[in-house]
Structures are given as C-alpha cells and as structure tokens.
Amino acid sequence: MSSTEEAVEARLGPVDQIPVGEGRAFLVGDEPVAVFRPRSGGLHALRAICPHRGGPLADGLVDGEVVMCPLHNHQFSLVDGSCATGADDVAAYTATEEDGELVVRLG
Amino acid sequence: MTQTAERPETEQENPSKTRLVVVGNGMSGARALEEILARGGGDTFAIEVFGDEPYGNYNRILLSEVLANAAGEAVDNEDADGEDELYLNPLDWYDENGITLHAGVRIVRIDRHAKVVYGDDGSVTPYDTLVLATGSRSFFPPMEGMWASKTELTPGVFGFRSLDDATSMLAHIAGDAAQRSSTLEKEHRTAVVIGGGLLGLEAAAGLQAHGVAVHVVHPTEVLMNQQLEAEASKVLRSKLEDMGMHLHLGVKTNEILTDEGRVSGVRFTDGSDLACDMVVVTAGIRPNIGLAMVSGLETQRAIVVDDKLRSVDDDSIFVVGECAQHRGEVYGVVGPLWEQAAVLADVVTGSNPHAEYHGSRLATKLKVAGVDVAQMGVKVPERSSDEFVQFSETGRGVYQTVVIRDGTLIGATLVGDVSKVAALTQAFDSRSALPEERIKLLFDLGSAADAASAADLPDDTQICNCNGVSKGDLVACVHDGAESVSACMAATRAGKGCGSCKGLVKEVVEAALGGAGAEDPAEHYYVPGIPLDKPTLMAEIRSRGLKSVSSVFAELAPDGKDHVGSKMGLTALLRMMWPDDHVDERDGRFINDRVHANIQRDGTFSVVPRMSGGVTSPDQLRRIADVADKHEIPMVKLTGGQRIDLLGVPKEKLQEVWADLDMPSGWAYGKSFRTVKTCVGTDFCRFGLGDSTTLGIDMEERYKGIEGPAKMKLAVSGCPRNCAESMVKDVGLVAIEGGQWQIYVGGAAGATIRKGDILATVDSHDEALRITGRFLQYYRENANWLERTYDFVPRMGLDHLIGVIVDDAEGIADELDARMQETVDRYADPWATDQTEATPGQFHDALPLVPLPQVPIRTSSSREGVSS
Numbered sequence A: 001m002s003s004t005e006e007a008v009e010a011r012l013g014p015v016d017q018i019p020v021g022e023g024r025a026f027l028v029g030d031e032p033v034a035v036f037r038p039r040s041g042g043l044h045a046l047r048a049i050c051p052h053r054g055g056p057l058a059d060g061l062v063d064g065e066v067v068m069c070p071l072h073n074h075q076f077s078l079v080d081g082s083c084a085t086g087a088d089d090v091a092a093y094t095a096t097e098e099d100g101e102l103v104v105r106l107g
Numbered sequence B: 001m002t003q004t005a006e007r008p009e010t011e012q013e014n015p016s017k018t019r020l021v022v023v024g025n026g027m028s029g030a031r032a033l034e035e036i037l038a039r040g041g042g043d044t045f046a047i048e049v050f051g052d053e054p055y056g057n058y059n060r061i062l063l064s065e066v067l068a069n070a071a072g073e074a075v076d077n078e079d080a081d082g083e084d085e086l087y088l089n090p091l092d093w094y095d096e097n098g099i100t101l102h103a104g105v106r107i108v109r110i111d112r113h114a115k116v117v118y119g120d121d122g123s124v125t126p127y128d129t130l131v132l133a134t135g136s137r138s139f140f141p142p143m144e145g146m147w148a149s150k151t152e153l154t155p156g157v158f159g160f161r162s163l164d165d166a167t168s169m170l171a172h173i174a175g176d177a178a179q180r181s182s183t184l185e186k187e188h189r190t191a192v193v194i195g196g197g198l199l200g201l202e203a204a205a206g207l208q209a210h211g212v213a214v215h216v217v218h219p220t221e222v223l224m225n226q227q228l229e230a231e232a233s234k235v236l237r238s239k240l241e242d243m244g245m246h247l248h249l250g251v252k253t254n255e256i257l258t259d260e261g262r263v264s265g266v267r268f269t270d271g272s273d274l275a276c277d278m279v280v281v282t283a284g285i286r287p288n289i290g291l292a293m294v295s296g297l298e299t300q301r302a303i304v305v306d307d308k309l310r311s312v313d314d315d316s317i318f319v320v321g322e323c324a325q326h327r328g329e330v331y332g333v334v335g336p337l338w339e340q341a342a343v344l345a346d347v348v349t350g351s352n353p354h355a356e357y358h359g360s361r362l363a364t365k366l367k368v369a370g371v372d373v374a375q376m377g378v379k380v381p382e383r384s385s386d387e388f389v390q391f392s393e394t395g396r397g398v399y400q401t402v403v404i405r406d407g408t409l410i411g412a413t414l415v416g417d418v419s420k421v422a423a424l425t426q427a428f429d430s431r432s433a434l435p436e437e438r439i440k441l442l443f444d445l446g447s448a449a450d451a452a453s454a455a456d457l458p459d460d461t462q463i464c465n466c467n468g469v470s471k472g473d474l475v476a477c478v479h480d481g482a483e484s485v486s487a488c489m490a491a492t493r494a495g496k497g498c499g500s501c502k503g504l505v506k507e508v509v510e511a512a513l514g515g516a517g518a519e520d521p522a523e524h525y526y527v528p529g530i531p532l533d534k535p536t537l538m539a540e541i542r543s544r545g546l547k548s549v550s551s552v553f554a555e556l557a558p559d560g561k562d563h564v565g566s567k568m569g570l571t572a573l574l575r576m577m578w579p580d581d582h583v584d585e586r587d588g589r590f591i592n593d594r595v596h597a598n599i600q601r602d603g604t605f606s607v608v609p610r611m612s613g614g615v616t617s618p619d620q621l622r623r624i625a626d627v628a629d630k631h632e633i634p635m636v637k638l639t640g641g642q643r644i645d646l647l648g649v650p651k652e653k654l655q656e657v658w659a660d661l662d663m664p665s666g667w668a669y670g671k672s673f674r675t676v677k678t679c680v681g682t683d684f685c686r687f688g689l690g691d692s693t694t695l696g697i698d699m700e701e702r703y704k705g706i707e708g709p710a711k712m713k714l715a716v717s718g719c720p721r722n723c724a725e726s727m728v729k730d731v732g733l734v735a736i737e738g739g740q741w742q743i744y745v746g747g748a749a750g751a752t753i754r755k756g757d758i759l760a761t762v763d764s765h766d767e768a769l770r771i772t773g774r775f776l777q778y779y780r781e782n783a784n785w786l787e788r789t790y791d792f793v794p795r796m797g798l799d800h801l802i803g804v805i806v807d808d809a810e811g812i813a814d815e816l817d818a819r820m821q822e823t824v825d826r827y828a829d830p831w832a833t834d835q836t837e838a839t840p841g842q843f844h845d846a847l848p849l850v851p852l853p854q855v856p857i858r859t860s861s862s863r864e865g866v867s868s
C-alpha cells in the first residue's frame, strides 16, 4: 500500500544527543518516536510506546538487532518493528544522519 | 546511509516474477502460502489466490465453537487477549504479503495448455504454477425432501462445512425463536442431525448450547465409528446422553418431511416419524474434484498426486489438502495437510527440490461435544499375539486402550481423559521402547509428576496437532524470550486450533520456563549470548583483560555480536570483577541501573532512600514528608524491607527528588545488596540477647549497594524469637545465649520459601560482619546470573560452603575478604554521583506527551477517594 498522506519529516538536532548503544524519545509531529543508536552502527526509529502494555521503548536495552522493552522484555526488531516474542509489532520509521543531524521520517 | 528496506510497490504483475495461482483459500491453501512465504517465495512469485468463500482464511475447526457461541463469533474464552481467533489470515495479511486475493470468485475451468484459469466472474488468469486446494464439501445422501431445487436445499436443511453454514444455522435458530415468541412456546425447537461422526456430534453439541433439543441419527451402533471401536463409543455415548442428547443408533433416515416447503420432520426406515424444525446433514464429506475432472486431471476419490504433491498428469499443477489423494489415502484432518503444505512449499520454491511426502500416520486428538478423544493407529487387537491393555471407568466417562505388537505401540484410544496422549503419540510415532508395566502407558504410578513427563518428551514431539507445533518450537520460543504460556501460544499458534492441546502446551512451556530438568547446554551459560559458563567466562575475561561489555561481546560472542539479553548480566559481572577500573558503558545497564530507581508500570520510577537497619529519625521523616508534598508524590509506602518508598516519580524529576531528600540511595532497583531488616534487640526488648539493631546498621553501612548476580536481603534478630525473620533471608543472623550469632544462609520467603542453613556460629559482632562479607563475595563470584542464594546454597552444598568460608579449606578466605574490602572501599552513592548527567538525556522522559494511565494517587486523608 502506498501512502497518500504527506510524509512527516523532522530534523531533531545533533545525533550525539543519543548515547551510543542507547535510545532516546522524540516527538515527530504528534508521534512519539524512539530513536536508537546501536553500537554496531546506524540509526533506527520505532514508535516509542510498547504495543504490549505501553512500556517506554526508548528506555530499553538494545543490541544490533532488537530493543527489549524494560517492562516485560518483549523484543522488537529495530529494522521493521516486528516482535519475535509474541506481542504485536510496533511501527517502524526511518532515521538517518544528515550532516551530523538526526532526521526522522514518518510514513 | 539508510537502513530502511523500501516497501514493495503494490503487487502489480511483475514480469520478472513467476506467476503462482492458488485455487481454494481454505486451511491448506493458506497454509501452503504461509510455508511458501516462509521460504522466501514472496520474492520469487507473483501470487494470486481464488477462494469462493467471500472471506479471508479462517480456522474451519472453530466452526463448532462459532455454532455454539450465541454471538456467532469464535471468541476463545481462555484467551484474554480477545483477538479474533477465527481468522487465521485476515484480509490485510494478503495485502501485507503482496498477495492478490479474489475472495468470492470460483474457478470453473483450467486451460492447461494455455496455462490459464477461468473464474466465474469472467476473469482469465495466467499461471506458471498452479496449486489446487479446493478441499471438500458436505455430502448429502439422496433422500426425498432434501432439495428444494437443483441447487437449493429445502429451507431448514443444512450442511456443516463453511462459515456460511454455521451462520445460517444460527440465523435459523434465532429467526425461529423470534417467530415463536410472538406466537407460542419454544417447544418445537428440535433438530435432527443425520450422521453421528465427529462433525455430527459437534453440530449437535453446538445446537444444544442454544437450547435446541437435538436428536442424532446414526446408521450403526458405534458413534464416531471412523475413530472409535464399540466399547469406547459406548462410553462416549453415555456421556452424551448425560448431556441430554437423544441418540438413535442403528437407524437410518429415509425422508425429510416438509410442510409448506419447510422442514417439519424426518421419517426413519422403520416408518416412524420424528418432528423437527431443522435437519443438519453430516453424513460424510466429498472432495471437490469437479474442477480437476473437467480440466482433465486424473481423479479417483480425490485428485491423484505423486510424492511431490504434483498432479500425476501435469508438472505445473500441485494439489494439497482434502482434495489430494496420495498413495490411495485421502486425509480429512489438518495434521497431514500441514505436512503436505510443507513439502509442497519445499518443492515449489526450490528450497528443497528433493522433498517428498510419504503419507502421514494418523493420530487424532479432538474434543467432541466437550469430551476429549484421542485415537491413533489400530482400534482393536488384530492378531492373537497382540497385547491389549484396557481401562474403563464408565462412571467418570473414561475409557482408554492401547494395542501393542512385538513390544511397540500400534494403537491407542483415549476417551474422557487424554492426559497421556503426548507420551503415547511419541511412542506411537517413534516406535520407542515401552515400559515393562504396560499400565504405565496410561497412568503415572507412584508420584511421577506430569510436568516431568512434559520435560522428558523429545523435541520433535508434536504438541499442537492443529498448527503443527512441536515441543522444540515451544521451547525455542521460550528461549527467544517468551515469558508466558500465552506469549508462546501467540508466537507459535500452538493451542489456537481446536484447543485440545492447551494443557500440554502449558506444561511444556512451564517446564521450559522453569528449566525443570531441561538438559540444554545453554542452561549453563552465564548469559545466553555467550556460550561459556561463569568460571570459564571469568577466566577468559581476566586473561584477556576485558573491561567493557562491548569488548566481551567483540571477543567472546559468536560473530562478535552484542546480545540484548546478556548485557545486564555482563555489566554486573564486570563491575564485580574490576571494582576499580571497569569501563562503565551505560548502555549495558538496565534502565533501573541507568537512573538508579525502579521503573513502574507507567514508566515513572520509585525512590527508596537508604534507612539502614530500618531505623529512621524525626528529621528524616520530616524531609521525606516535605519532598512528598513538594513533588506531589502519588504514593508514600512503608515497604516490606523496613523503609519508605516514594512511588510514581517521573524520570526527569529524579535528580531533584534525590537532592531534596538528601539521603543516600537504598538500591531498591538493583541486583544488589538491599536491606538489613532488624529488630529492636537488647536496647529495648526484654528478651534481647544481642544488639541486633547496631549489627544490622553496621552490616548495611558496610555492604550497601554492592552488586551481585541477584538481590541480597539480610536480617538480624536479637533472639531466636526471630522478629526480623532471619531464617528466610539470603543471610540472616540470630543472637543466641552466650553473646554468639548464628549465621543462616540461603533462606527465602518470596517466590520460593526456604529455611536458611546455619553456616556458622560466631562469637563477635566483627566476626559476624566478616563471615557475612566472605559469604557474599563467594556468592558474587560463583553464582549464576539471577541465581538467588536459595538456589546457590543447595547447589554448592552446605558442607562445601562451610569448608571454603569458615574453615578456609581452599585457602582463599583472605582473598575473598580482600576483594570484598576493595568493593566496599570503592563504593560511591549513585544518587550523589549522578546529580549531574552521566550521559546526554539520561533523565529525559522516554514517553513524551502521551498521557498514560498513571499509578493511582493515594493520600492517607483521601483514602476513600481512590481505590483500585
């Protein structure tokens, strides 16, 4: 399905505000977005709210592949938000670095 | 650099892709698609599916539940998640996987030369590979009164095969009821079910749930004669009669009687009549082979296929499900169909071009009208040398038999109690050795627990026959992090078919979660992401001088990859091993340890200041009260650990709350030394034998906040009355006559209850502190991650511990003391050190702007206001 709505894009300031290996939450439009910066490189963005019971995903532990929600340890793929542990999937967005700045796109 | 995979455009025919067309969108057609997608078929095929039912793919097995359910929806009561259980693949699933579904379109002809299929909507669709999964339909025996026209059944006559069948039966019952309530009573709500096989009994039970009087007419004396022999059937029969079902056995229906074009009754071959409002015909099923026949494919009872599930006439046509005839067999339950779908997908996608299907051994596990039934292999002994073990308890409705030939199980029938079905299926499938006492096949003699038997099953034992989930699949699911039975069920779909295996799924998952008896090498790893046990891991870390979590992963993990579930355990280990100079990588810590507070269900945190030995002062209490007022703390609570908890503090306020409290951290969030509960001891208590309060305070001041593999909770009691509950603590001290202290270790009264063992009896306050510290250090160095002392002490053995810690049998006592001293010396209060941010955004809210359910706000004066 191709999206007809305008893609929302936000420039969120320096990438360094996310410590390596951790995640931080941002608001992009009305959408709370957790952006992760795994040690293995790259940036990943997921909806910030765990689909299981609303846990704060930006507070989760992260490896190169998944984030683990701090409340009940469900794990979500950083790439596409899919959950391998039986909870619903979480929406995945695009996060990139442009000239040292963090850019997140929805849609 | 970007790491987003572009979503594929909508599935316009991509000329580079092979065209795969599936006819029949039932259970096996959709399953075949899932298997094909799982093998990457989504990339190679442009897929179109035709189904003449106007829905996505649903679980036909649940139609019995749909019928029994007044709302007409299959809501599985045992699943709290309330998701719609009926649909296996809802319409979006097709979209998401780029599959074009033509729901409500029937394929009427295949032109095998042009390689196109014709739909009844006039469509012509080309294919490269065609899959026929047309299933079966109800069989209506020729009988007067059955049909209103060539294609229409007499109003009031129903088959039981599709969702439409079930909903129109429900509509009929509801309509009838409405009509009658306006005229008269419900007296004539009577249904006749023709055919007492599985489907007939399911239909009967469903109708009965709506208060309809149900008569089942079956031509032989043996109900469900396909699965059961006479004795088993008798037990089932009496159960059904107890439920109020009317059974007419050995009787045939001759004619359906009508009145003004509607059903009014049935006439039996003996000439007698039975009045009724509806007739359900469940006299068997017939494979849908018309399409194959007109298209020139070899059909006998069903469409004939080879071991690759291809039509014997045409290499580009595959057949799966109830419409396939393989080596003379046509299957009518889903287990074999799943096996077929997997082979088909292997062949079609080329992922294993040599895959072959060799037929399925039939083991059926069903719930018939609420009665559990399992059957496999032969029903009765066939040779005089066959052993036959039979157990019957008709009062309870239980009947069980096994048939054994030459020492192997060749058949079993279980009615009413199927608790042994997994072990029997296993023995049946693997032809494994049987217990000498054959009765053990049916009963646990003595005390062998069932949990143990679930844990003992080999990994390839199929647990859920509906969805083809093996024990290994479930265990893998637990290892991947599923923390509950329902999580495993959701991830694997186990238990989401007929539901008869739910008990067993639960046993297997619980055994896997509890690790009871599982012999998985990974069990001995300190953390799951690094395949080494703790001593080896520590030796490697030491010899390579690894001081950061990332360097441990880089050097010791397979492929050098980090692993989310291992970070916390490694962080704790490195902090213990290198108290001076570990590299503090904050991303290796759990959120609690990043912000020194315990995360709550709504993402806020709790703050528990240290109150050593549970002793406080008016000044402290005043400050706590002021902080609670100033920051509008939602709840202030006395904890079970003798201190005060301020709950519901937002992350960004933590530093401010600590500063205002001006008290040290109580470490209520860490895998660390927690509290020392004390009693009032000699200073006040008339029984006091030792100064428990002072020892408790000194103990807590000395060992506060040291981290370990799990929590460490202590207590000191002033006499054997034990008011501080010392016997159920990780380390508990009890003052006894003569100025001595008994030191108990490995006690617990949380999730596990265990009375501690006496490690030593010592003469002085200082000796009590030292032995406690030595024990704790030994525990820190040798316990597995998250292993509490209640497991550690019995694992190491008390004698061993006494040897090492008290008698210094290994000569390491001084080293243990020295390493503990080093840790104590290095201690820094995290609330003080993290008054300035240790990492950017350390205390930023992780859930911006979204109002979440907050923890309830309670004040002692407004207690009646809020409750939960």
Ligand code: SRM
Residues within 6 Å of the ligand: B598, B599, B600, B601, B606, B608, B637, B638, B639, B640, B641, B642, B643, B644, B645, B668, B674, B675, B677, B711, B713, B748, B749, B750, B751, B752, B788
């Ligand atoms: C606050 C407190 C309950 C209370 O209101 O009194 C509490 C609260 C929690 N306990 Fe506890 N336990 C509290 C005393 C206890 C006690 C009694 C004690 O400490 O004397 C026990 C039994 C002793 C023991 O530890 O075995 C206890 C046994 C547990 C357990 C089971 C541990 C076990 O292996 O048996 C858990 C679960 C765990 O650790 O995985 C647990 C876990 C928890 C957690 C941390 C759940 C979590 O992981 O988030 C709770 C945090 C609530 C929150 O949102 O802040 N809590 N918990 C108590 C804090 C005591 C303190 O001052 O530090």
Ligand SMILES: Cc1cc2nc3c(=O)[nH]c(=O)nc-3n(C[C@H](O)[C@H](O)[C@H](O)COP(=O)(O)OP(=O)(O)OC[C@H]3O[C@@H](n4cnc5c(N)ncnc54)[C@H](O)[C@@H]3O)c2cc1C
Residues within 6 Å of the ligand: B023, B024, B025, B026, B027, B028, B029, B050, B051, B052, B053, B060, B061, B062, B063, B064, B105, B106, B107, B108, B133, B134, B135, B136, B160, B161, B162, B199, B202, B288, B291, B320, B321, B322, B323, B331, B332, B333, B334, B335, B337, B365, B366, B367, B466, B498
């Ligand atoms: C009430 C009930 C309870 C059952 N309980 C159990 C149970 O407990 N355990 C068990 O193992 N099995 C049970 N079964 C049997 C199980 O449902 C079937 O074995 C299974 O559904 C067969 O799958 P299939 O794909 O071969 O056929 P189906 O599921 O029937 O799918 C075939 C599909 O193809 C469609 N179709 C046919 N011809 C065409 C055409 N020309 N063009 C387009 N579409 C076409 C049909 O409309 C249908 O949707 C039960 C069945 C019923 C009805």
Ligand code: SF4
Residues within 6 Å of the ligand: none
């Ligand atoms: S008993 Fe359970 S609910 Fe209560 S505080 Fe402890 S962990 Fe939480």
Ligand code: FES
Residues within 6 Å of the ligand: A050, A051, A052, A053, A054, A055, A069, A070, A071, A072, A073, A074
């Ligand atoms: S809220 Fe995220 S796992 Fe429960």
